[in-house]
Amino acid sequence: MAKGKKENRVHIEDVAKRAGVAISSVSRVLTGHKAVSESMRNKVEKAALDLGYQPDHLAQSLRRGSTKTIGFMIRDIMNPFFSIIAQSCEIELRKSHYSMILINSAGSESTEKSNFGVLKSRRVDGIISSLVSESSFTKNSLNSFTAPIVLLDREISGLTTSSVLCDHTSGVFDATKYLLSQGHKRIAFISGPENIYVTRNRLDGYEKAYESLNLKPPKDLIRLKDFSEKFAKEETHKLFKMSNPPTAILAGGIGSSGGVLHGLKELKIDLNQVKFIALDEWPFFDLLSPGLSSVHRDPETMGKYAAKLMLELINGGKPKSILIPTTFKNRDRASK
Amino acid sequence: MAKGKKENRVHIEDVAKRAGVAISSVSRVLTGHKAVSESMRNKVEKAALDLGYQPDHLAQSLRRGSTKTIGFMIRDIMNPFFSIIAQSCEIELRKSHYSMILINSAGSESTEKSNFGVLKSRRVDGIISSLVSESSFTKNSLNSFTAPIVLLDREISGLTTSSVLCDHTSGVFDATKYLLSQGHKRIAFISGPENIYVTRNRLDGYEKAYESLNLKPPKDLIRLKDFSEKFAKEETHKLFKMSNPPTAILAGGIGSSGGVLHGLKELKIDLNQVKFIALDEWPFFDLLSPGLSSVHRDPETMGKYAAKLMLELINGGKPKSILIPTTFKNRDRASK
DNA sequence: TTGTATGCGTTATCAT
DNA sequence: ATGATAACGCATACAA
Numbered sequence: 019m020a021k022g023k024k025e026n027r028v029h030i031e032d033v034a035k036r037a038g039v040a041i042s043s044v045s046r047v048l049t050g051h052k053a054v055s056e057s058m059r060n061k062v063e064k065a066a067l068d069l070g071y072q073p074d075h076l077a078q079s080l081r082r083g084s085t086k087t088i089g090f091m092i093r094d095i096m097n098p099f100f101s102i103i104a105q106s107c108e109i110e111l112r113k114s115h116y117s118m119i120l121i122n123s124a125g126s127e128s129t130e131k132s133n134f135g136v137l138k139s140r141r142v143d144g145i146i147s148s149l150v151s152e153s154s155f156t157k158n159s160l161n162s163f164t165a166p167i168v169l170l171d172r173e174i175s176g177l178t179t180s181s182v183l184c185d186h187t188s189g190v191f192d193a194t195k196y197l198l199s200q201g202h203k204r205i206a207f208i209s210g211p212e213n214i215y216v217t218r219n220r221l222d223g224y225e226k227a228y229e230s231l232n233l234k235p236p237k238d239l240i241r242l243k244d245f246s247e248k249f250a251k252e253e254t255h256k257l258f259k260m261s262n263p264p265t266a267i268l269a270g271g272i273g274s275s276g277g278v279l280h281g282l283k284e285l286k287i288d289l290n291q292v293k294f295i296a297l298d299e300w301p302f303f304d305l306l307s308p309g310l311s312s313v314h315r316d317p318e319t320m321g322k323y324a325a326k327l328m329l330e331l332i333n334g335g336k337p338k339s340i341l342i343p344t345t346f347k348n349r350d351r352a353s354k
Numbered sequence: 355m356a357k358g359k360k361e362n363r364v365h366i367e368d369v370a371k372r373a374g375v376a377i378s379s380v381s382r383v384l385t386g387h388k389a390v391s392e393s394m395r396n397k398v399e400k401a402a403l404d405l406g407y408q409p410d411h412l413a414q415s416l417r418r419g420s421t422k423t424i425g426f427m428i429r430d431i432m433n434p435f436f437s438i439i440a441q442s443c444e445i446e447l448r449k450s451h452y453s454m455i456l457i458n459s460a461g462s463e464s465t466e467k468s469n470f471g472v473l474k475s476r477r478v479d480g481i482i483s484s485l486v487s488e489s490s491f492t493k494n495s496l497n498s499f500t501a502p503i504v505l506l507d508r509e510i511s512g513l514t515t516s517s518v519l520c521d522h523t524s525g526v527f528d529a530t531k532y533l534l535s536q537g538h539k540r541i542a543f544i545s546g547p548e549n550i551y552v553t554r555n556r557l558d559g560y561e562k563a564y565e566s567l568n569l570k571p572p573k574d575l576i577r578l579k580d581f582s583e584k585f586a587k588e589e590t591h592k593l594f595k596m597s598n599p600p601t602a603i604l605a606g607g608i609g610s611s612g613g614v615l616h617g618l619k620e621l622k623i624d625l626n627q628v629k630f631i632a633l634d635e636w637p638f639f640d641l642l643s644p645g646l647s648s649v650h651r652d653p654e655t656m657g658k659y660a661a662k663l664m665l666e667l668i669n670g671g672k673p674k675s676i677l678i679p680t681t682f683k684n685r686d687r688a689s690k
Numbered sequence: 691t692t693g694t695a696t697g698c699g700t701t702a703t704c705a706t
Numbered sequence: 707a708t709g710a711t712a713a714c715g716c717a718t719a720c721a722a
Contacts, residue, residue: 077699
């Protein structure tokens with residue numbers, strides 16, 4: 019029966035014909051409407067199964083006004099930290115039959131803005147996003163959006179979105195305090211831009227640790243700009259050109275950590291000479307020698323909660339923030 | 355004017371009214387139809403701009419029969435290798451105004467199958483996928499799909515899809531040959547399931563290298579099952595319980611590499627004692643000491659080509675395969 | 691060149 | 707409980 023692999027899509031009408039009922043009845047059965055007789059339900063379900071009918075999601079969306087799609091807008095999906103969030107988020111959303119459109123901002127504010135346009139046009143039911151910036155520019159984009167928004171590790175004042183925030187402060191505080199207890203006074207701090215939540219929050223922990231011992235944090239060792247490997251590497255070089263260089267380094271993010279580690283390698287500085295603590299876990303950190311300590315946060319949990327918060331908002335819930343703990347993972351051999 | 359942030363979506367009708375023309379004229383202008391007068395174009399464009407009109411992608415899709423959406427179905431997005439492919443793919447697709455639905459198979463064949471259903475129902479214009487398996491089960495899912503398909507590093511006989519394949523053979527051949535030239539005879543090979551392209555292809559290089567020197571590959575050192583860290587770690591332990599253990603190891607994939615490295619660490623075997631070569635790059639490999647050698651392939655290029663092949667298919671092009679080279683990156687200090 | 695009218699595949703409102 | 711029909715927002719065949 020050379021059927022010719024043509025457009026063999028089966029529509030609701032086909033099901034109706036086969037079952038010998040009206041289109042509307044098919045729809046009712048398949049959408050789980052209460053007022054349908056047993057026999058009708060059986061007839062329709064059989065016909066639908068026989069034909070392998072799958073409703074056209076497009077038409078459903080147009081009619082229902084909901085796409086069952088969430089826009090996942092991310093700064094940098096190449097960063098495993100984010101891709102793990104994306105994955106766990108997708109797994110959670112899928113349970114409620116939501117799909118995820120992945121859209122990348124590549125660290126650019128203007129791309130981010132146009133992305134909002136794309137997602138709006140595609141009528142996503144919500145956006146989960148790790149924003150590039152927390153500027154008023156972005157704020158406007160967010161405000162013009164009617165669908166629910168869940169922010170990842172970002173906080174924008176005067177905006178009513180849900181957000182998944184990490185308690186960087188406590189983890190960084192512990193890490194810094196540990197270094198101070200080991201006799202380090204000159205601890206460098208390298209991280210992303212100062213105007214975003216994560217950096218402010220981390221810096222807070224760093225400074226509080228110093229202050230808890232009545233010490234002043236060494237401002238000359240704080241280097242904030244972006245999360246790129248390039249920046250961190252350059253700053254590492256600069257730091258060790260100082261007359262009074264650091265004896266320990268805290269670096270935020272995968273890129274920054276890589277930059278520092280590569281920088282140190284170029285400078286032929288061993289990790290035994292300078293203590294390094296990364297502010298984000300990296301799968302193989304425990305293989306580096308000596309074991310690198312880090313401040314850990316769990317991206318899988320973050321993604322899961324992001325999805326949950328989104329679903330709550332969609333179901334009419336109030337916006338809320340959830341705080342994910344961070345923990346200082348001490349892999350220092352000396353401490354054991 | 356407290357407008358109340360209500361559904362303020364602007365429709366084509368609003369634009370038509372403001373411009374004082376018919377709906378169809380607005381549509382024509384906005385879709386770039388040829389036969390429109392200068393004045394009409396100006397009127398409409400102004401009205402559209404004033405109102406900030408954005409066509410409803412949903413309605414367009416339903417009408418046009420094309421969603422401008424590609425399903426990106428991946429085995430494991432947590433693997434940075436795949437997330438980089440996803441990212442570069444999205445960047446390329448976006449240039450042609452395509453969006454990407456990310457959907458995860460989590461290594462499960464049945465999930466993979468249901469994913470095909472989801473994507474079909476969402477009427478994606480195509481699927482780019484790194485399949486879990488190359489079984490006939492999957493083959494059926496693929497065959498029932500009318501939209502174009504691009505496979506990543508998978509090859510299914512008797513199926514006319516485009517695919518981005520990596521030339522693992524040559525890279526692994528070089529790596530194995532190098533090890534042999536260094537006097538290693540007992541080289542272990544740990545990788546994923548034998549029934550997928552990538553494993554067959556790698557194994558091929560491994561065996562050919564032995565054969566090129568008229569040697570028989572040591573079958574007892576070949577361990578194939580899956581890409582999990584668990585499997586690789588267990589096999590590593592087993593290998594070194596042998597009376598005649600390997601002196602070098604090749605491991606395929608991020609998970610496998612991690613498993614071997616962790617296994618060796620547990621066994622307190624130094625990387626100076628056993629030579630390890632990874633069959634996939636990992637960002638921090640060069641920081642491990644001594645520098646780990648690896649067989650490198652470029653995920654960014656892969657993603658880009660996957661997108662290009664997809665767009666070609668959509669535009670009516672014939673299916674084709676493209677071969678991405680792999681290179682043996684020797685980071686052995688001794689060799690320099 | 692421009693306007694009118696139909697249809698994309700559903701769901702939901704209205705009768706019956 | 708079931709069937710006919712309007713509506714979702716747009717693109718296009720056809721008429722003017």
